[in-house]
Amino acid sequence: MPSKPAPITMDAVYTAPGYLFRRMQQIAVSIFIEECSAFDLTPVQYAALVAIHTHPGIDATRLSAVIAFDRSTLGNVIERLESKTLIERKPSQGDKRVKLLYLSKAGASVLRDIMPSVERAQVRMLQPLKPTDRKTLLALLTQLVDLNNEASRVPLRAEDALEHLGKAG
């Protein structure tokens, strides 16, 4: 016998993991923007700066794998970072298709200065929970993101970051 369909209520939305993830993401971005308002950097731009700092001379495609944004999205992000003169794009000698990414002095300076604000934002996101619960949530979320990596359209490929070392400038 077929089971009766569940009634359609708002509660079904409010308790759905997908809805909670969306809400939490909205809240996290709000808090980040607020804490870092002095620097005019979005969370995505911050992550890109860190990755370029950590992997100087990386190209856009590899960068997209390292921070798990798709290439199209990242193109715009890079453009904005370049127009703010936080990064520089130089053509690769070896491969004429590729443009290598480097932090500018201004970019390195902004990145250094923004760190405390970023740290404050990350703390604030979890602040309402008890310390034990913060650890539990973070551990479970890390696990879940990792195990679901392949389910996302742009899986994280941290190891790709190393490949550019062979083909620099």
Add this chain to the structure above:
Amino acid sequence: MPSKPAPITMDAVYTAPGYLFRRMQQIAVSIFIEECSAFDLTPVQYAALVAIHTHPGIDATRLSAVIAFDRSTLGNVIERLESKTLIERKPSQGDKRVKLLYLSKAGASVLRDIMPSVERAQVRMLQPLKPTDRKTLLALLTQLVDLNNEASRVPLRAEDALEHLGKAG
């Protein structure tokens, strides 16, 4: 004495709650779109349909409070739902500024039919975790979203949904 700043590493990004929330959001949307591909509905459009189903005759501003999307975003969502003829907009008699929202027959039908796919998507998001861990994560996330409600730019105001009952048609 001032403490030395932490070194800037990708690990600082990967373990930051904000980054994990963003990743999880990306994954959740991917899974939803995949499971519901037959219906051509996004997660946001689905949530809006449910809210209009639950509160027939609601207006856009109140709807935005009920699902916690801002009014501007919701304007576009409503437009798309209307152009797909899943909802109808009727002017309110009492208040000439307001347009009241109703599900069309097609909208009600799509909403009924999509429910199993939505349910499958929600299950899949948490699938990689052990059942106990799923419950823990959901409980902590629900708590955190609730306690951080005011931190988001568009706080959830579920109770607003009831106000439209007085001013229908």
Add this chain to the structure above:
DNA sequence: CTCAGATTGACAGTATACTTACAATATCGG
């Protein structure tokens, strides 16, 4: 070495998600 196939960055298109601003309309204090 050459050509099929892959890769790279760029572009166009769609859909959130927010900001500020604005005109039309409501409402409330005096």
Add this chain to the structure above:
DNA sequence: CCGATATTGTAAGTATACTGTCAATCTGAG
């Protein structure tokens, strides 16, 4: 009743976050 104030929907602008497609370029099989 009337004018300051608030609300509603809409629009323009910015920033993710995807889908495609495309030309330029590179790589590898034969």
